[in-house]
Amino acid sequence: MGLFGKKNNDNDNNEEEIKDVSMLEGADLDALIMSAIEETDLEQAQEKEQARINEQERIARMTREREEAAKHPKKIVIRRFFLMVTASEDREDGTYGLKGSVHGEIKTGDKIFVYRPNGSVLEGVVDSIESESDEKVDSIKTAVGRVIVKFTSDIEEGAVADEIIPFYSVLTCVKPVDKTDPKAPVENPYLLGLSLEYKNYMKDKQYMRLLVKNIADGKFIVPIHPAAPSPDGGKPIIKLITLKKSPDDKLPMVPLFTDIAALSSWKELFEKEGKPSVAMLGFRELAKNTQPEGPDFVLNPNGPLTINFPREVVNNIAGLVTPLSPDGKPVKQRIAIGVPPRNEETDAIRKALVEFAENEPSIKALGFIATLRERVKGYACVVDCPKEGSKELFQQMLDKVEPLMKEVATMEFMLRAEAPFAEAYFSKIPYDYKG
Numbered sequence: 001m002g003l004f005g006k007k008n009n010d011n012d013n014n015e016e017e018i019k020d021v022s023m024l025e026g027a028d029l030d031a032l033i034m035s036a037i038e039e040t041d042l043e044q045a046q047e048k049e050q051a052r053i054n055e056q057e058r059i060a061r062m063t064r065e066r067e068e069a070a071k072h073p074k075k076i077v078i079r080r081f082f083l084m085v086t087a088s089e090d091r092e093d094g095t096y097g098l099k100g101s102v103h104g105e106i107k108t109g110d111k112i113f114v115y116r117p118n119g120s121v122l123e124g125v126v127d128s129i130e131s132e133s134d135e136k137v138d139s140i141k142t143a144v145g146r147v148i149v150k151f152t153s154d155i156e157e158g159a160v161a162d163e164i165i166p167f168y169s170v171l172t173c174v175k176p177v178d179k180t181d182p183k184a185p186v187e188n189p190y191l192l193g194l195s196l197e198y199k200n201y202m203k204d205k206q207y208m209r210l211l212v213k214n215i216a217d218g219k220f221i222v223p224i225h226p227a228a229p230s231p232d233g234g235k236p237i238i239k240l241i242t243l244k245k246s247p248d249d250k251l252p253m254v255p256l257f258t259d260i261a262a263l264s265s266w267k268e269l270f271e272k273e274g275k276p277s278v279a280m281l282g283f284r285e286l287a288k289n290t291q292p293e294g295p296d297f298v299l300n301p302n303g304p305l306t307i308n309f310p311r312e313v314v315n316n317i318a319g320l321v322t323p324l325s326p327d328g329k330p331v332k333q334r335i336a337i338g339v340p341p342r343n344e345e346t347d348a349i350r351k352a353l354v355e356f357a358e359n360e361p362s363i364k365a366l367g368f369i370a371t372l373r374e375r376v377k378g379y380a381c382v383v384d385c386p387k388e389g390s391k392e393l394f395q396q397m398l399d400k401v402e403p404l405m406k407e408v409a410t411m412e413f414m415l416r417a418e419a420p421f422a423e424a425y426f427s428k429i430p431y432d433y434k435g
Contacts, residue, residue: 078261079104079105079173080104080172080173080174080261081102081103081104081105081106081110081172081173082102082103082104082170082171082172082174082189082192082193082196083098083100083101083102083103083106083147083170083171083172083193084100084101084168084169084170084171084193084194084196084197085098085099085100085114085165085166085167085168085169085170085171086099086100086101086167087099087100087162087167088161088162088164088165088166088169089161090160090161090164091148094150095127095128095148095149095150096148096149096151096161096164096165097130097146097147097148097149098114098146098147098148098149098165098169098171099144099145099146099147100144100145100171101143101144101196101197101200102140102141102142102143102144102145102147103142103193103196103304104141104142105139105140105141105142106126106129106139106140106141106147107126107129107138107139108126108127108128108129108138108139109125109126110125110126110173111123111124111125111126111173112124112125112126112147112149112171112172112173113171113172113173113174113175113176113189114149114151114165114169114170114171115169115170115172115176115189115190115193116165116166116169117166117168117169117210117402117403118399118402118403121153121176122151122153122155122164122165123151123152123153124149124150124151124152124153125149125150125152126147126148126149127148127149127150128148129145129146129147129148130145130146130148131143131145132144132145132146134146147171149171166403168194168206168207168210170189170190170193170194171193172189172192172193174187174189174192174259176189185259185260186219186220186221186257186258186259186260186280187258187259188214188218188219188220188258188259190214191211191214191215191218191258192258192259192262192300192304194207194210194211194214195211195258195299195300195305195307196304196305198211198305198307199305205406205407205409206405206406208409209405209409212317212409215283215299215309215317216283216284216317216318216319217282217283218258218282218283219280219281219282219283220256220257220258220280220281220282220283220286220299221256221257221258221259221260221262221263221278221279221280222240222254222255222256222257222278222279222280222281222286223240223241223255223257223263223266223269223277223278224238224239224240224241224277224278224279225238225239225240225241225277226277238279240254240290241255241269242254242255242295243255243298243301251294251295251296251311252295253295253296253297253298253301253308254286254290254295254296254297254298255297255298255300255301256283256286256297256298256299256300257299257300258299258300262300262302262303262304263278265302265303265304266301266302267302283317283318284318284319287314287315287317287318288318292311292315293311294311295311296308296309296310296311296314297309297311297314335371335372336371336372337369337370337371337372337380337421337425338369338370338372339369339370339429340368340369340370340379341370343407345404345405345406345407345408346368346370348404349368349379349401349404349405350368350432352400352401352404353366353368353381353397353400353401353432353433354366354432354433356396356397356400357383357433357435358433358435360385360393362385362386362389362393363383363384363385363393363433363435364384364385364434364435365383365384365416365426365431365433365434365435366381366382366383366384366431366432366433366434367381367382367422367425367426367429367431367432367433368380368381368432369381369382369425371412376410377407377408378408378409378410378411378412379405379408379410379411379412380411380412380413380414381397381411381412381413381414382414382415382416382419382422382426383397383413383414383415383416384415384416384417385415385416387415387417390413390415394413397413398411398413
């Protein structure tokens, strides 16, 4: 009710009508004001009560919604993508076009990291995307295409595109982890990117060499049962959670996961075990702590792509193969050595080694040889140089020749003073370099 207005009356003969409150005086005016105040107070009280009821209902409704949401938690989807580079090109505007098969979805503006075969990483941003038919698109998903990248990292001056981003590089959104931080999550972005092309490149020797190297050097998430205390008070006993390809399999398989996303895809494990315990183990460490005659290993058993490793392969990758004599005792492995066959690969490697030696005063002589160890072909380089600092020197030499190795997967470096065959061999075969 307001102070101003007409007073409704159904009686037309009633001559009493208030046309203007300013005509009221004294007690009549006081009565009208008090009546209006009382009605206003009543309305405000009713509004407050209704507001209180509404708030109670809102709280109750939100509580019900939270309880219902807890019963059916929303799945958080994190977009991850990978592309193994099969071709690269530099463009006039300073960007680089990287071609390959996209696994996941890549969008324009995405921040990316390019992992190169030599272990280094470049950072950049997706400038644009082209489909396989060279059509400009805003995003690309599970298809062959070309991602145009603008790098924010420093690029080697004077290098061409396929030297900066060589074949077998991996483009991804997964950033590098600090390997010195024990609390850092386990990630294997380069290995995972390579593994997604396993079916297409499993017969490619260079691809397999890179894949095996990164598996051997990798650290993985391994599900375990809760650790049991050791009877002698030593380190806790770890029991691995294993699986079988089929109920008829005699030996179980040890599952390895490249990252937490791959582990979380094993839904049966979480349903059966609840939140499992996990260990972060290197491939070689895990191989050495399981029996040499079994079990097999399996990488990412629930995807995104599964690779099985029979126990014989596990032992070879981990370097656990030890020949035995008939009486069961270990015997020394026989290694045949000789002059590398002349071909495009060995010529390129020999040239790179000699050029390195010519610019390294500490190297007095160098010989490039071929090896045959248990029917496996390899290369070796015998270097006459001081032992101190040789480890770093050999790594630098390996970095030079590794990109040139296509047919043969291994290259060993050894000091001439520690190579028992060196004197006899190089008395007949000249060194490739002698300062």
